[in-house]
Amino acid sequence: MNLTRRGALALGAGFAATVLLPATALHAAVDEALAKFTGGAAVGEGGITLSTPEIAENGNTVPVSVSAPGAVAIMLLAEGNPSPGVCTFNFGPLAASQSATTRIRLAGTQRVIAVAKMADGSFVQAANEVKVTIGGCGG
Amino acid sequence: MISRRDFLQATVAASAIWGASGVGKWSRLAAQQVLTQDQLLEFDPLGNVTLIHITDVHAQLKPLWFREPEVNLGVGDVAGLPPHVTGADFLKLYGIDSGSPHAYALTYEDFTALAGTYGRMGGMDRVATVVKAIRAERPEALLLDGGDTWQGSLTALRTNGQDMVDVMNALGVEAMTSHWEFTLGIDRVNEIVESLPFPFLGANIFDAEWDEPAYEPYKIFERGGAKIAVIGQAFPYMPIANPGWMFPNLSFGIREERMAAVVQEVRDAGADLVVVLSHNGFDVDRKMAGRVPGIDVVLTGHTHDALPEPVMVGETLVIASGSNGKFVTRLDLDVREGRMMGFRHKLIPIFSDVIAPDADMAAVIDGHRAPYQAELDEVLGTTESLLYRRGNFNGTWDDLICNALLEEREADIALSPGFRWGPSLLPGEPIRREDLMNATSMSYPAAYRSEMSGELLHTIMEDVGDNLFNPDPYYQQGGDMVRVGGMGYAIDVSKPMGSRISNMTLLKTGEPIDPAKTYVVSGWASVNEATEGPAIWDVVEAYLKRHGTVSVEPNTSVKVSGA
Numbered sequence: 001m002n003l004t005r006r007g008a009l010a011l012g013a014g015f016a017a018t019v020l021l022p023a024t025a026l027h028a029a030v031d032e033a034l035a036k037f038t039g040g041a042a043v044g045e046g047g048i049t050l051s052t053p054e055i056a057e058n059g060n061t062v063p064v065s066v067s068a069p070g071a072v073a074i075m076l077l078a079e080g081n082p083s084p085g086v087c088t089f090n091f092g093p094l095a096a097s098q099s100a101t102t103r104i105r106l107a108g109t110q111r112v113i114a115v116a117k118m119a120d121g122s123f124v125q126a127a128n129e130v131k132v133t134i135g136g137c138g139g
Numbered sequence: 140m141i142s143r144r145d146f147l148q149a150t151v152a153a154s155a156i157w158g159a160s161g162v163g164k165w166s167r168l169a170a171q172q173v174l175t176q177d178q179l180l181e182f183d184p185l186g187n188v189t190l191i192h193i194t195d196v197h198a199q200l201k202p203l204w205f206r207e208p209e210v211n212l213g214v215g216d217v218a219g220l221p222p223h224v225t226g227a228d229f230l231k232l233y234g235i236d237s238g239s240p241h242a243y244a245l246t247y248e249d250f251t252a253l254a255g256t257y258g259r260m261g262g263m264d265r266v267a268t269v270v271k272a273i274r275a276e277r278p279e280a281l282l283l284d285g286g287d288t289w290q291g292s293l294t295a296l297r298t299n300g301q302d303m304v305d306v307m308n309a310l311g312v313e314a315m316t317s318h319w320e321f322t323l324g325i326d327r328v329n330e331i332v333e334s335l336p337f338p339f340l341g342a343n344i345f346d347a348e349w350d351e352p353a354y355e356p357y358k359i360f361e362r363g364g365a366k367i368a369v370i371g372q373a374f375p376y377m378p379i380a381n382p383g384w385m386f387p388n389l390s391f392g393i394r395e396e397r398m399a400a401v402v403q404e405v406r407d408a409g410a411d412l413v414v415v416l417s418h419n420g421f422d423v424d425r426k427m428a429g430r431v432p433g434i435d436v437v438l439t440g441h442t443h444d445a446l447p448e449p450v451m452v453g454e455t456l457v458i459a460s461g462s463n464g465k466f467v468t469r470l471d472l473d474v475r476e477g478r479m480m481g482f483r484h485k486l487i488p489i490f491s492d493v494i495a496p497d498a499d500m501a502a503v504i505d506g507h508r509a510p511y512q513a514e515l516d517e518v519l520g521t522t523e524s525l526l527y528r529r530g531n532f533n534g535t536w537d538d539l540i541c542n543a544l545l546e547e548r549e550a551d552i553a554l555s556p557g558f559r560w561g562p563s564l565l566p567g568e569p570i571r572r573e574d575l576m577n578a579t580s581m582s583y584p585a586a587y588r589s590e591m592s593g594e595l596l597h598t599i600m601e602d603v604g605d606n607l608f609n610p611d612p613y614y615q616q617g618g619d620m621v622r623v624g625g626m627g628y629a630i631d632v633s634k635p636m637g638s639r640i641s642n643m644t645l646l647k648t649g650e651p652i653d654p655a656k657t658y659v660v661s662g663w664a665s666v667n668e669a670t671e672g673p674a675i676w677d678v679v680e681a682y683l684k685r686h687g688t689v690s691v692e693p694n695t696s697v698k699v700s701g702a
Contacts, residue, residue: 053392054613057378063350063390101350109636131614133379134602 030077030084030113037075037088037115043123048074050114050126059106059132067099068116068124074100075117079127080110108132174240174257176494180272185483186473187363188412189277191270194285194440195462195560197319198295198303199577200504202259202491203562205463206250207445208529212702213422214632215610222421222444222459233447244465244488245445251525251565257490261464263306264496264504265489269467270310271497277471279362283369284312285440285460286418289331290319291560293515293576294507299327302507304335309503313337314358318374318381318418318441322582325386340371340416342401347390356401365412365474368405372398372417374441376616380606382583384668393423393613395431402433411477414438420617421459428452435479436470441617443529443559447486456482463562465489515573520683522570523690527563528578531607532620532630532699535691536561536578540675541624542691543682544661548588548672551645552596552626554662557603557619570683575676579663584674586663594654597640600628605636626652626696633701646696 034043048068056062066074066089076086089100104112109132115125213223224232226248235241243253244260273280284307289300300323307315314337321328332339332354342356357370374380377391402413413435417424420441428437429452437457445461449470460468466486473481508515528534537555544553561578564570591599599621606616620630629642643652652658663675683689 051396054611055376055379055392055616057347057383057390057392129614131605131609133606134599 027079030079033075033077033085034115037073037117038123041121041123043115043125045124045126047118048114048116048124048126050112050128052112052128052130054129055131055133056106059108061103062106062112062130062132063101063103064112065099065101066114066116066126067097068114068118069098070118071098071116072119073117074098075115076102076104077113077115078104078106078110079113081105081107106130106132174490174493176268179487179490179493180269182273182276182469182471182485183483184276185471186481188365188367188472188474189273189280189363190414190436190438190468190470190472191273191280191282192285192438192458192460192468192470193266193282193464193466194418194438194460195287195443196263196284196303196464197287197291197462197560198289198300198580199261199291199463199562200263200294200302200306200508202262202265202489203463203577204254204259204565205261205465206247206525206527206529206563207245208531209247210531210699211444211529212531212608212632212699214608214702217422217425217612218702221446221450222442235447240488240490241447244490245447247527247529250527250563254565258492260491261489262491262496263310263464264498264501265491265494266464266467267310267497267500268494269487269489273469274311281360281362281367281369282311282313283414283416283438284315285416285438286315286317286373287319287440287462287560288315290322290581291577292580293573294511296576296580296582297511298507299323300331302504304331305507306500306503308336309500313360314340314369314371314416316340316371316373316416316418316440318377319581321377321386321389322381323385324582325389328386338371340369341373342370342397343375343391343394344373345390345392347388350390353389357405359405359408359410363474366408366410367412367414367474368408368410369414369416370398370401370405372415372419374418374420374617375423380616380618380666382666382668385582393419393427395427395613398427399431402431406433412436412472412474412479417441420612420615421457422612422615423617424457425450425452426612428455428457436472438468445486449482449484454479456484458484460486462560515571515576517572518569519572519575519680520570520686521688522564522568523566523688525563525566526570526578526691528561529559530619532697533622533694535694536563537622538624538691538694539689540579540663540679541622542689543679544586544663545624547678547682548586548661549659550588550625550661551647551658552591552660553624554599554660555622555624556662556664557607557621558664559619570689572680575679575683579676579679581664583664583666583670584676585665585670585672586661586675586678587665587670587672588659588661590657591660592654592657593643593652596626596652596658596660597643597654600640600643601637604630604632604639608632608639609636620697623696627698628696629698629700631701632699642698644696
């Protein structure tokens with residue numbers, strides 16, 4: 001049973017674009033980090049799974065899991081943070097699996113992006129919208 | 140050989156015909172004034188498995204009035220689809236005559252007049268009669284409770300949910316899931332869970348520190364020669380929509396991959412039928428049913444929708460059984476060769492004047508109420524208006540609460556959360572303490588009074604609006620829009636977050652809300668710890684006692700567009 005979040009992503013990405021586009025400075029920082037990691041290579045999709053909550057229970061500590069079988073490195077970016085770079089996981093040849101889980105702080109509703117460098121030098125990415133809310137009123 | 144799809148469609152058609160004839164018959168019966176218990180329970184049994192579903196009782200033990208919403212907008216892909224259909228459109232969609240018992244039970248039109256004709260609905264003693272009758276015919280019927288059971292009344296508050304626990308145990312519930320249960324606090328929840336003779340299921344409830352499942356995810360029952368897996372799905376946004384500090388070590392979330400993994404696990408364990416007992420809310424469940432393969436039935440809850448027919452998502456049935464004890468669903472299934480081959484469904488309306496109370500259950504209920512009877516019955520005032528809560532933007536109960544907050548707390552603006560629980564009162568009725576507590580009873584009732592900038596108010600309105608109108612159901616929390624007193628606004632539900640809310644106006648001056656200016660705001664049910672203020676019911680009681688008789692003017696201060 002292989003489920004991806006792509007359906008949710010398609011919606012989330014469009015939504016994010018409207019909200020975050022004005023933040024051109026942030027996008028420049030994201031583009032820069034991406035360019036540095038990929039060396040300008042094209043980035044594809046598939047082969048990478050990013051798991052995040054749709055709505056963060058606590059924006060100060062948001063659980064993020066990423067898995068990309070066959071990756072040698074995975075970079076995480078928080079697109080809307082003042083400093084988008086989160087971390088890069090490097091996997092040696094003896095790593096049992098190319099997956100990692102961490103908790104990150106998100107300044108507000110934004111996309112979290114994971115980019116994996118595969119063993120053959122190609123790149124793939126996944127991105128999820130994570131909403132950071134000030135709290136609502138449950139039914 | 141007939142395929143599964145053909146079979147289902149054949150049964151759907153049969154069910155629709157059956158349902159329609161049932162509705163038509165009701166109308167004729169009503170005209171003849173002979174609505175009977177036998178007719179309400181009438182059911183042509185099918186297959187080998189029977190599920191009984193009740194959800195979102197909100198501690199309502201006694202028969203009540205409950206007006207269904209006039210405004211219940213859907214956005215994105217689900218605009219105009221059930222349950223986002225109300226009033227005359229709802230009657231037309233399901234072929235129900237206006238003025239009929241079904242119209243009274245399921246829609247808002249002519250509510251006051253029809254309430255006089257058909258009487259109160261619900262009452263757990265009547266529900267017990269229905270459950271017993273189904274079990275007499277189908278001894279192996281499986282009774283499932285969708286949660287929001289232990290909160291919503293004075294007696295549930297005072298007994299920390301014990302009245303509801305005892306009632307649901309006596310009813311013979313066999314599994315439940317949860318939402319407001321956790322507002323009793325984690326220690327009390329765990330104390331009750333240890334005492335329950337049935338599992339408290341929540342595949343999506345995790346220990347926040349260790350990221351391990353915190354409660355049983357599912358239970359497999361053997362009924363009618365079939366293995367039935369019941370997977371629990373608690374309300375996903377528990378720590379966001381309700382005070383997380385009351386259950387600090389738990390994490391929830393939709394966790395779609397987890398649901399898929401659990402479905403696979405129960406299928407691998409030999410389940411012939413997979414039922415998700417959910418508190419996701421209707422739109423979240425509809426989306427999940429379309430994305431997680433292998434679920435046969437979703438018994439949905441949280442959003443309080445009552446639908447007379449299942450909604451099909453592929454070959455998955457999504458069943459919405461209403462709230463407040465107004466309805467019980469009976470779902471008969473033909474489960475063979477490891478598959479669901481057909482179904483027959485009935486949303487049984489609990490007309491309290493037609494269905495006889497079960498004496499044993501009535502004794503349990505009255506036993507719990509006796510110590511509080513005088514308090515429950517105390518009359519605090521009278522209402523000249525129909526008081527109801529449901530509706531996306533406002534309801535007269537919350538208008539009354541906002542008026543009380545504005546006056547008693549001397550505020551410019553009042554906020555009342557968009558809860559969907561809370562029964563109705565008819566014009567001319569006394570407002571007893573029980574009625575007030577039914578609309579306010581909960582464990583974090585402090586009515587705060589604080590200063591907020593116009594900018595912050597706008598941010599709050601946008602944030603809550605997105606919880607309701609984000610086009611992706613997975614980002615919705617399932618309540619209604621925060622109710623506002625003292626301030627008008629316009630909302631375009633089709634816009635993205637940040638640009639839905641405009642024209643915020645301070646009603647007492649008619650001036651636009653200034654983002655830079657501060658306003659005195661009073662509200663209740665803050666999710667923040669250590670919120671200070673009197674309990675909301677004390678605020679409203681003081682207001683009622685001062686005014687004696689209250690009436691609530693029609694609320695025209697919210698302008699809605701984009702639907």
